[in-house]
Amino acid sequence: MSQRIEGLFLRATKIKHNSIIVDLLTRQYGRSTFVFTISTKKNQGFLFQPFHFIDFSSAYNPEKKINRANNVEMKFPIIDILSDIRKTGYALLLTEILNKVFHSEEKNEKLFLELEKMIVSFEHRPFNAVFGLFFIKEILTYFGIQPLNNFGVQNPYFSLSDGKFTNNFDPNIEENFPHKLLNKLLGTNIDNIFLFKINSTNRRLIMDLLLSYMSYHEIVNTDKLNSIKILQSLYD
Numbered sequence: 402m403s404q405r406i407e408g409l410f411l412r413a414t415k416i417k418h419n420s421i422i423v424d425l426l427t428r429q430y431g432r433s434t435f436v437f438t439i440s441t442k443k444n445q446g447f448l449f450q451p452f453h454f455i456d457f458s459s460a461y462n463p464e465k466k467i468n469r470a471n472n473v474e475m476k477f478p479i480i481d482i483l484s485d486i487r488k489t490g491y492a493l494l495l496t497e498i499l500n501k502v503f504h505s506e507e508k509n510e511k512l513f514l515e516l517e518k519m520i521v522s523f524e525h526r527p528f529n530a531v532f533g534l535f536f537i538k539e540i541l542t543y544f545g546i547q548p549l550n551n552f553g554v555q556n557p558y559f560s561l562s563d564g565k566f567t568n569n570f571d572p573n574i575e576e577n578f579p580h581k582l583l584n585k586l587l588g589t590n591i592d593n594i595f596l597f598k599i600n601s602t603n604r605r606l607i608m609d610l611l612l613s614y615m616s617y618h619e620i621v622n623t624d625k626l627n628s629i630k631i632l633q634s635l636y637d
Contacts, residue, residue: 552584
């Protein structure tokens with residue numbers, strides 16, 4: 402029996418001139434793969450883009466590796482992200498990260514709704530490059546490795562191995578790393594992130610640390626993130 406399913410784009414592979422295989426993080430079933438027949442006249446291929454949430458019909462069978470889907474529509478318009486090259490760069494990188502870190506088909510509706518909230522905010526608020534740092538910080542929660550925000554006089558240095566601030570400098574972290582700014586980022590919510598200013602040097606240092614932290618916990622191989630070089634070229 403066919404049902405309507407909501408999904409966030411992760412990646413796509415065109416297999417024929419009018420067919421495309423799409424991996425989605427769905428609200429109902431977690432990560433799942435679908436094959437869509439696309440109409441070039443209706444420009445449906447445009448629907449399958451980073452940070453796009455789509456709504457579609459499928460007689461979903463969890464025992465199948467790939468399910469057929471049709472009647473696809475955008476859940477809400479994404480205009481500014483695609484027209485602002487800075488936002489597009491972040492959409493590419495963060496989608497690549499999501500694609501590499503979410504493997505399970507296990508449903509996580511809370512995560513899906515949190516991603517939707519962040520991306521809608523990114524679409525409608527003025528661009529702030531700190532958003533990417535916030536986005537990565539937030540998804541760490543769903544892997545149970547959210548860094549402990551215990552910064553203070555007695556614990557001024559963040560430790561990659563401990564996942565918290567300690568009184569010992571971590572030799573794997575740059576000497577000029579902005580520990581206090583990381584502390585502020587960890588305590589910031591989505592409502593305040595677009596007012597948070599961090600210069601390009603410190604943004605890169607914090608981004609490198611967050612990615613190293615994910616790599617340390619074997620969540621993602623950061624050496625294979627193709628979009629990171631594109632992103633850095635936009636903001637440095």
